[in-house]
Amino acid sequence: MTEGNFVDYVKVHLASGNGGKGSVHLHREKYVAKGGPDGGDGGRGGHIILRGNKNLWTLFSFKFKKHFKAGHGEHGSKNRSTGADGKDEIIEVPLGTVVRDSQTNEVLFEITEHGQEKIVLDGGKGGRGNWHFKSPTNQTPRYAQPGIPGKEMQITLELKVLADVGLVGFPNAGKSTLLSVLTSAKPKIADYEFTTLKPNLGIVQYRDFRSFVMADIPGIIEGAAEGKGLGHYFLxxxxxxxxxxxxxxxxxxxxxxxxxxxxxELRKYNPELLDKQRLVAISKSDMLDDELMEEMRKELDKDLQTPYLFISSVAQMGLSELKDKLWAMLNE
Incomplete structure (x- = not known):
């Protein structure tokens, strides 16, 4: 997937359907002199529904369609016939989508499971027909309820990538190169900072036809938790x-x-991020000789409280061990 096709933030306008009007009808039939009221109810307006789809990875489709409208309910008719309900508008979104009210920025809900459905906007209720209003003192009511109009609102869809392993590091640390070597993904790679501006996803093939998903997150810089360098979008x-x-x-x-x-930076953005399992990979290790690597090991054993290993994407060094460790972490 190219960088331009990865859309992870979009605003869309929604409108649910109006409810149908109740019918004002008096029963007329041969040999039935005074049949009385028999106007049916109006149908309800269509809902706006969001549904999770595991086959979608981005909000790219919303780049071209940002207005969604559900169908209106049909009006009631004679013989107490209820009008048909308006057609629901079902919008499919990738798993990991956060839905916010654009005006208040309040989080309404999150879609995290395949097939999970949430009603964002209810359709308007249909009006009741005149047969509901008959009484001993009013045997031929000539009025019915109008349908309740639908609602409109603007929501913000925000995608948080769902991946097994997230690559974290400063700009130009070699994250995209590692992703391109371990997976079939083809991220943009260049010798300057912030080459990656959108997350890239790739599937790492492991032994016995097993696999896991790796995400290349754009580089984090000091101050990212305060929004520096688009920090909030990346984190x-x-x-x-x-x-x-x-x-x-x-x-x-x-x-x-x-x-x-x-x-x-992770702690300042969300302390819960530190509860995740962590592994440190020292990239570009093909530049080190054995003596220098041994010296670095002594220092890292003393200073680093997290498991680490030396790798090189270009020289294909330590990549099998890296996959083994990641698989073990994911299946603990």
């Missing part, structure tokens, strides 16, 4: 990942300090 995608893989390049000045900065 929300980490919330739904089962495990986090921190990628820190071997040529960093201080690996432990970089890891602490990343952890601090």
């Amino acid at each position: 929300r995608h980490i919330e739904r990942n089962s495990s986090l893989l921190f990628l820190i390049p071997a040529d960093s000045k201080d690996i432990s300090k970089e890891y602490d900065i990343l952890l601090n």
